Amino acid sequence: MDKRDEQAHLYERISKVLTIGIVTSIAIMIFGFLLLIRASTVQDVHLPSLGQLLAGFLRLDPSSIIWLATLILILTPISRVVTATLLFIRERDTRYFFITLTVLILIMVSFIVGLILSGFSL
């Protein structure tokens, strides 16, 4: 593949990942929102654990469903960076591989800082 095809392929892949993520997340969020309108009382859960989230999802708890939608939502841009990293590897662009890797690490740092802020313990 010449460099241009490679580039076109890169754009295509990123685009596909974005669309899937957004459509899924918005669909789940609309579903959760409809349940929210129907529900008489809603408990807004702050930072549920993954187990709580899944349990809530199974009993169609609107709050948990919306939480799940936001999780997919914020994972979408991360997948964008991962895709870019992989494609820079394929293009053998070491410099940009390390740059995108740095972005990924920084995002992970943001999650860790967030967890520390919330007083999360393992």
Added chain:
Amino acid sequence: MDFSFLFLLVLVSILAGLLGSMLGIGGGLIIVPLLTLGFGVPLNQASGASLMAVIVTSSAGATYYVEQKIVNIRLGMLLEVSTVVGAIFGAFASNLLEQNSLGQILLRFLLAVVLVYGAYYMTLRVRDSSLQSRTSPSQRKGILEDIPGVFRDEVSGKEVSYFAHNIPRGLIAALGAGILSGLFGIGGGLVKVPAMILWMDVPTKVATATSNFMIGVTGTAGAAIYYTTGSVVPSIVAPVTIGVFAGAMVGSRISSRVNSVWLGRIFAVVLIFTAVELVAKALGVSPI
């Protein structure tokens, strides 16, 4: 759940998304003060909801731009290093400031400044640099060397090649955009776009598309901190995200048919009033 409250939230969010996309300032800058002043939503919860809305809108917009191969992914990723750092810092600072009354005033005062700048930004026509772009790279080498790019201009049908210059200055602007994004849950495009155009000689279209592409990633870094500080409230996030997204989708389609100059002028006045109200309320409510 209070149906009328949710319904009103959706309606207001649609409006914010619509106006934001037509005026080029994004929905976040409109929805955050609106939720705080109009609905009494705490600023950090308003920012948390806005951040989610901004991630959706940016990602949906990015698919189009990426497909059109306008986004400069290398430029975006390099600037992202500094926006992400800024977003983490901003979200962290926002959380800390919101915990005491002096910090709350400072935060609202800052948001008011951003609103006034937003008003100025909307009415200002940033000159299109695509024609004046310097097409040669500078002498800088290494990680800060100029980034080349090519895109196909829809209007002329020609391929335009350019170099993104002044990477260090761009990184500083991106840091500022990231901090604002973390502080208020906005996209920060109104800082990045003019910086890319005026400082880095990037064509307007590429600057807008690349900024939009970056916003989702920046938003995620900020969101991670908002999540864990309890600022992401499902019953606010859902109506705001769905509403802003729907509004932005419609807005981006009809924006070419609307006289955005007058709309921008009218709305600039609204933003300035909002800024004044925000400061007045912060000073009046807080016991100093």
